[in-house]
Amino acid sequence: MKPKVAIVAAGSGSGETGGAERFFVGLRDALQALDLDVTLLYTPSNESDFDAVKESYLRFYDLDLSAYDGVITSKAPSYLVRHPNHVCYLQHTMRVFYDMFEVEFGKGSEELFEQRALIHTLDTAALRAPRTRKIFAIGEEVAQRLRQFNGLDAEVIRHPTSLSGFREGPFRHLFMPGRLHRWKRVDLAIDAMRHVKAPVELIISGTGEDAERFKERAAGDPRIRFTGWVSDEDLIGYYRDSLAVLFMPRNEDLGLITYEAFLSGKPVLTCADSGEPSRVVEDGVTGFVTEADPAAIAARIDQLAANPALAGTMGQKGKQVAAEVTWEKVAVALATALGLPFRRPSGDAPETDGSGADARPSAASA
Known part of the structure; x- marks a missing residue:
């Protein structure tokens, strides 16, 4: 039986195609190409005001993901999920409470500083081991931000676009x-x-x-x-x-x-x-x-x-x-971090976490 993987996406799942949607589809397809059973789970996230932000954090914390052998999250607040085999491929935290705080709020206020402190505390606790098995970041910028504000390290793996059909033409x-x-x-x-x-x-x-x-x-x-x-x-x-x-x-x-x-x-x-x-x-x-x-x-x-x-x-x-930037490199890194056996698209023999054993936890333990 193929290992079951959930990609937990913060969004609307409205069917509209943008950069975020292409990211999740590209990641899903790359993991499926490794012979994994992948489900893309869109869960609503609302950032219209701080009460809505807190409700969104709780929504992901309360998700039941026990049916899956491994879970992958990306941007805030999806990484609040609880699962014994969770890795995060971090796109970004809520940037208005991080590097863009002064850009948006200037000197801020006591209330805004309290809100920012809470978000930093929740994010750090959620992303720290053992709640998150490993953190990957989509770029050095994200990894640097994570070190600066949360004191956490991430392995950088850039991903490509999922849009195809590019062609060369005149320089107009x-x-x-x-x-x-x-x-x-x-x-x-x-x-x-x-x-x-x-x-x-x-x-x-x-x-x-x-x-x-x-x-x-x-x-x-x-x-x-x-x-x-x-x-x-x-x-x-x-x-x-x-x-x-x-x-x-x-x-x-x-x-x-x-x-x-x-x-x-x-x-x-x-x-x-x-x-x-x-x-x-x-x-x-x-x-x-x-x-x-x-x-x-x-x-x-x-x-x-x-x-x-x-x-x-x-x-x-x-x-x-x-x-040089491929989805296969991303998928192999994530599957390896989850300890799941997988098969490369070339048809090579199934691979594991490098120990020679199937390291995934059972669904019953999730």
Whole structure:
């Protein structure tokens, strides 16, 4: 009988396809490819106010997962689950109570500091052994944050995008996909365009809370175009025909946009304080890493616009980088940490936790 694994996802399970949904589907498919019986469990999580946050934490704590041999969680508050064989592949904690606390709340208040302290206490207790057998992180940015705020270590394994069908095309426009939210700093790209001398268009796709604010900021610049939501087919098309992809968030956890650009043979422009993208992009090799300064960004845009061959060379090197990041590596690491026997897609013999024995606990002990 195949080992039964539950991936516990914090979300709505509404059927809408976004980055988080692609993450869980990619992880599920990769584990199934190892001949594991995998169930994706969406459980509601509400962050509209602090009472809702506490209710969400309790909801995951109360889940009955005794039918499974192993459990994998990712972002807050899913890792509050109770199971004797639990590993966490951490996407992120609730960042408003971590690195983005001052960005969102300024100096804060006594109540907000109490809320933050409670979240830190709960997260640390939930992620510490033995409640969590092992922690993996999707990037160095997440692992660093975990060490800083929770005093815990994590093994870093980056994962690829689950979107497919990327193609290489001409170097025509600048492209900035993603959520239109202040943390993504779309305004930085808009401001950079005021300094760009080349006759190049900036296409911005996606929706989000700050869409109207960004559109107002870009008003009057005919070179900036907002598309709103786009289909996967159109998204791939915009990547295909881009000169470069702009991705300049603040302290990003991973940022699959970087890998999607690379798979399309395109360089990425990011910033030194953008988190994981600034680690993935090698400055001058697979793109440019600049200061978060509109003029500095514009200078690199003009450099690529004047030399599309350079953009092509960078894109090809980025493609090599993206090829090294696979879902199989992620799945093998997680299955090994759970001590579950598995079979690689190549058809190799079943593998275990390295001890030569099946280390999984029985479902009855869960």
